[in-house]
Amino acid sequence: MFDRRLVSNFDWVLLLTVLLLAGIGVANLYSATASWNPSATPLYLKQLLWLSGGVTIALIVCLFDYRHLEFFAVHFYWVSVGLLVYVLVLGKTSMGATRWINLGFFNLQPGEVIKIGMILLLARIFAKTANPFGFGLLELWKPALWLLLPVILILKEPDLGTAMMVIFIAASMLLFAGLKRGTIIGLTLIGALLSLVGWFGLHDYQRARIRTFMNPEADPLGSGYHIIQSKIAIGSGGFFGKGFIQGTQSQLSFLPERHTDFAFSVFAEEWGFTGSFVLLMLYLFLIVWGLYVARRAADRFGLFLAVGVTAMIFWHIVVNLGMVIGLLPVVGVPLPLFSYGGTSMVTTMIGVGLLMNVSMRRFMF
């Protein structure tokens, strides 16, 4: 049963790119938390642990043929939705939003699980229904329902960032499956209308964040603080940066959340434009490689799976970077492979495992 080609076709490029990015991320965490209390377990060590766990998970995900997942996609989706309902009813409250299920060693975030669940389900649907002419608006009511159910549940938590991510991933996959011109226009109008309605449904803190994003200097010590401090950190890095562990903004704690959402600010401060450029090129390479994997996929399910996973990684990168450099509102989206946190690492690595799975089985029919 075990095919020798699986080894020879193993996607080393993907794995090495991922390890390189995660390695830089761990080093950056080392710097970001250098001024922290040394008696506790250093955060970068914990992140290394998550990374090795993540790689293990990715390899496990490689072991079985992804095509089995097509069958389980619907079950997986319902389990994910079930978890979302579960946190809404019984979850652990943190920062005013209910997002976690405490598993003892791990805080499971159903919001993360549903990202994978959605990718699997949509890959299955689009693999079956994609046609050369593209979808019309009326053909979309079914996928729309599949999407809206978890999105509404996530918004109820409330977790605007994750809801947006799920929508972006779905939209990317849908667009790839192909839409009629009229459908694109129609969806755009519906989206605009929904965001207008959504503005009034937002929580105060969410609206504050968006307002602050529009004009951060209006409230420099309040909600604008994150963005201003992050911009100062990044900008003061200049072309070559202040040097490893030399970033004053981060080392002197002016930068909040510098180990999680704002980890890139620390990196940009210490490595300057040069470092930022290299890091962004690595990320871009990862995205293009993901699309390359999709293109070489043996079947449509594999193709959509790869597109979905790539879209997930892509949107996380763009939304996180856009946020820390002041192009997008602060929504609390981590930078994949870079921000500290087990959940993000596990989700990303499951995605990477799926990509490798699709990649190494590209010749198997």
Added chain:
Amino acid sequence: MGLDIKWKELPVVQGRFLFYSAAAAVIFLLLLLRLWYLQVISYEDLQNRSVRNRTRVLSLDAPRGPIFDRNGTLLVDNRPAFKISVMRQEVEDHSLLFERLAPLLEVEVSELEERWQMGKRFPVYRPVPLAEDVSREIMERVQEYSVDLPGILTEVRPVRDYLEHGSAAHLIGYLGEITEKELQSGSFDQYRGGDFVGKTALERSFDSYLRGEKGERLVEVDVQGKLLRQLQVEPPRPGNKIYLTLDRELQRAADEAFGSQSGAAIALDVNSGEVLAMVSRPTFNPALFVKGIASDEWRALAQDSRHPLQNKVIGGQYPPGSTFKMVVALAALREGIAGPEHSVDCQGDFVVGGSRYRCWKKKGHGPTDLKKALSESCDVWFYQIGLELGIDKLSAAAKEFGLGAPVGYPLPGERSGLMPSQDWKHRRYGKPWYAGETVIASIGQGFVLATPMQLAVMMAAIANNGTLLKPQVIRQVEDWEGNLLLQSEREVVRQINYSPQAWKAVQDGLVAVVNTPRGTGQAAYLEDVIVAGKTGTSQVVRRKSDEEEELDEDGEIPYRFRPHALFVAYAPAEKPEIAIAVVVEHGQSGGRAAGPIAKKIIKRYMELKGNHPAGQEE
């Protein structure tokens, strides 16, 4: 499966891979452009902001210049004081902070709240002072809990230390928080709100010499304002050293001699005009002002009917009474109205224009010449001579001696006293001058007013045969490298010309005041030195000479109606060095109340002179 391949191989689907890759690249390019904008184009601005973010300039207060006496004895110094302030920008919940802080500082929360509100007038990055000059224990306690007190700063700064407490406080003056008006005036450009500046007397007039230059400390802080390390220090430059003309020992003797009575005493060097001792009573402790005086303490001082904040030496205006008689005598001698032997028969009163003016001695002095008139202070002699002289000549003579106008005391607060003339009265009241007014002016009553400083300056001029000297209080100002920044020179206001016989006649009369059995100033008699002096007892409430005095139940005149006691003197009579004026408010009798004070000052002066003969100038 074949269908799969077909769909995937469609050019439109193949194009999507390219489109997606290109879209990703474009979006990344946008991110990079933004990074370029931040890290390259805005670099300088954001770099500056990051520097400001982590560095803070703490200003270091300069110690004010020390003040010494003429012999280099320290009178006013500085000591370290601990100050607690708060950085407003680092406080999220100030009520919670103050609730924790108030018990540590042993104050009410409301007081801290008040300070916080006051601090809102200033930029957010400026620390708001919460408690000035707290004890070392309180400061240590606050530092111990600093983790729970985000934004609280403890600072050490120099504050004034008055080694002599209230002594010469009116000369030195006190400090106070700078006012909005002073800040805007431009003459305090280095100062900021909350700083202390000289408010009165020497501290105010010489503020520019005393203030020094502030230093700066550039420190790196983290976001809690916690000081991480010092980057750069520019130490403050202390203020310049001021040497006064005062002699601390003589000042102490004068303070002690005056006791708890109200009034003023001043000792001048007859030959230089230098102030050797200056007492104004009641006094105040300038140390009360160093942390900002409490409002009730301030009210107590400002509303005290005995005026402790006024420098009575230059600001107290008293009818000079009989201490004015020398001027009348000298003018009469110069005008040829009366020679030294001119005799008047004193029967105890004098009648002019239907009014009767009494001599202080009801039964009269009998036949009286100038010497006796001075030594026994016969009023009738001067009534008559003064009337013959006329008010305008009297006034002119007095003005020559510095009465009726400021004598040029170098610090603010001097008042001019009053020397009336016909013209003055016409201008002031629109009424003609009456002869009776000349009569009472001749004994230094009525409209005549003089400050103790004026009387001392007058006395010095009588002692040195007419050289009217401007009083000096500052000997010199030196910086810390020993450079002389300012040195006071002897300043002659004018030379007053009288014949040697005239000077001698008056001077002999003054010696007789103290040194003859019937002299009114025997209380100032000293064995080792001949003192020349003149008593004065001046009435406070102007009343007609024949009016009955009102007495209180003990048969005494109520305090506020009691006459002021004056004594002016110089010594040694044969070669005068020191001139003195003493006013004891409501002291009843010049000879008994003021004389002994002058005597003690002179006695101490002679003792000190014996102790350091080489050190004395001249």
